Amino acid sequence: MSELTRIELEKADGDGRLGTRSVPPALEVSGISKSFKHRRRETQVLNQVSLTVEPQEFVSIVGPSGCGKSTLFHIIGGLTLPDTGTVRMNGIPVTGQRGKISYMPQQPALFPWRSTLDNVLLGGELQGAPQREAREAARHWLAKIGLGGFERAYPHMLSGGMQQRAAFLRAMLAPQELMLLDEPFSALDALTREQMQRWLLELWEENRRSVLFITHNIEEALLLSTRIYVFSGRPGSVLHTVEVPFPRPRREEIADSPEFLRMRRQLSEWMREEQAKSQS
């Protein structure tokens, strides 16, 4: 399965990156299933989920609510053990191991008693990374993402968008290569959300990391990702794998291209079908 995906990738990779056959994927999830028991009733949440994130690749998962995306993140993050299947990072099995990924939750979850600067440094601090150079780098980055002058401010003094940017920076400055972003913009208003998408696109293209991104927003997924996994409703499984062909660096304008609109229509249709199925 994973071999197949990688061959597909080589064919579909529009932005001229080298084939990645020699380098193991940053993340390889294979055959993950998970059920939860609650009051003697067993609910299957994930069914044989397999997906791959190549190094420096932006991959999205879209799916109806309740498709087990968060459970999948917990499994990749090592908080929950899967019933079957394995998680590999850079070719090494890491199923159930914590501290291998850098995580950005749905709510910014900045620590209220830490200044913005100390918040973005937390990931490195937890891994015992030396702090002095990290502080310099963090200051530089804060200025770059429009939070210059807010280094010493506490989170409650920042706006929602600023908090999300700080939370993203916290994930980005963490020493782990792979970033998991769990619907990071879902709590923002539409306007801020659009701004944040543009911001993230620019930042990521400049500073490529391996990213697995969960979203409900199809446009967001198309704009940002190299590949999109479309999930079914519960129990979640991969329904479709969509390669997004637009070359990088991408501009927002691609959202007006016929190809983009066609893909958006297709994805919306799939999502609607799934949503309808899970409701009936």
Added chain:
Amino acid sequence: MRSTWKLVWPPFVAVLFFVGIWQLSVMLFDIPAYQLPSPADIARETKNNASGIWEHTAATLRLTLIGFPVGTGIGLLTALLLHLLPWVKRALYPLLILSQNVPSIALAPLLIIWFGFGLLPKIILITLVCFFPVAVATMGGLTQSDRVMLNYMKMAGAGKWQIFTKLELPGSLPSLFSGLKISATYAVMGAVVAEWIGADKGIGYYMLLQKSSYRADRMFVAIAIIVLLSLVLFALIALLERWLVRWKPRKEA
């Protein structure tokens, strides 16, 4: 500064109003001073006896300032230990709650029998009334850390100790301080009760003396001093909280 003033003046005016009514009714209805002295009487008495009263106040203050840190310190330690040893917590927490059904103050005579008339039984009494609010509040605060932050910490590979020092401990500070504020008022009361039972100075001792000579005015002096001491200790804790929990957005009152 202006907002502080806004907070302060309504209760200040209320107290002034209350004292005024008190003074007026004592004068109008001609209430004898041994029953209810007027605020003016009390103030005069305080002024005339300032040095003696100050000596007693200093003794009570000293007792409180030893007992309060010891009591709340033990409360805090209990909370931290029980939190870090969940098994012990399961075993002891119900006992801890149960122990509060024993009125601590009723234990005072027993403490005198066991430990004599020195400092120790008094400190133990203050500890008994002080440690519980701090222990329960802190334990509550430690277990109520934010789920999302906890998940973040775990995914980032934080160990148990890191979670404790970087998430649970700072997160429990507001709860700790609400416990400390309750204990601050209890501490002065505990000191006074300890002095009732066995002491040769202090506000509690002073009250016993005045009771036997029916000096209601001096009794009121003592009460005013107790209130004042509690208020000062409470205010100090509140100030410390303001400084330590300065990261919390302040709600408009």
